[in-house]
Amino acid sequence: MRTSTVRRVGLSVAVAAALTSVAACGGSDSKSESRGGAAATKAEPIAALLAVQKKTGGANSAKVEGTTTMGTQMSMKQSGAIDWSDGISGALEIKYTGGTMADTLKQSGSDGTMQARYFKDGYAANMGDAFAQQAGGKHWINYSYEDLAKLSGASGELMKDQMQNTTPDQGVKALLASGDVKRTGQEDVRGVATTHYSGTVDVAELTAKNSELDADQLAAFKKQLSDAGITTEKVDIWVDKNDLLVKKTERGRMKTGELNSTVFYSDYGTKVSVERPPASDSVDFSELLKQQQGASGGAS
Secondary structure, eight states, X not given: OOHHHHHHHHHHHHHHHHHXXXXXXSOTTOOOOOOTTOOHHXXXXXXXXXXXXXXXXXXXXXXXXXXXXXXXXXXXXXXXXXXOBTBOEEEEEEEEXXXXXXXXXXXXXXXXXXXXXXXTTEEEEEOOHHXXXXXXXXXXXXXXXXXXHHHXXXXXXXXXXXXXXXXXXXXXXXXXXXXXXXXXXXXXETTEEEEEEEEEEEHXXXXXXXXXXXXXXXXXXXXXXXXXXXXXXXXXXXXXXXXXXEEEXXXXXXXXXXXXXXXXXXXXXXXXXXXXXXXXXXXXXXXXXHHHHHTTTSOO
16 A cells, blocks of 8 residues: 555544544533523423533543434444543544445455544554555554644644543533533433433533633634534433433534534443553554655655
């Protein structure tokens, strides 16, 4: 495989794997205060969601299963378990089912299925046998959040913060911070009785409130959102009788199509153990970039 292809596949996986971190929209430290003068009809869901935020955030780990669609770029399924007791750690199996991401992987000889392992300082993606055959026998690519932040422009520091600190209760925090949340009724989710809450989040506004981006970074990030056609997201959550998050959806539009994420949570408190891949079977993404730069004057 030519180094340009390795880099293209590797960076695409970095972007896609970041989306599978089950992060909700918004920063990792949302301010959850209700707005002054809220009517009683608003106070009730806010009080309930504050309890959900505390209980879910304190559960430390869970099994997750979900789907993500991001315009024409990709669609995928993911399942596994994550722990957020000390940063994010865990493992997910990811299956890319459509979009340019799946096409790129197919061209590289992959069937679109891979493993992702998450750690406090980064994550690793197993690209499969086809990749290994063309990458010196190594199956895994190691991604450092620090390196990805440098590559991601204005949103780099925000992405790094979210990946290192996000938890399943971020969807709850986003709704609380938005000031627009309603209780819509009782529903069964996979046999579990739940209460459904819904609201709309202004992505740029929430990011401005809850991130540490400086003025220039924030302006550039807002331009990225505008260029992608992303403005608001509708966030829905379903909560069980124990104040634990059972399901979360995020829906919006972008210039290339639908933005849709659905995640189911179960088995809170499950034990999560994850090991770094062997050094003999992995390559750092930064090394792939160096190879690309070194070959920039050759074949593309």
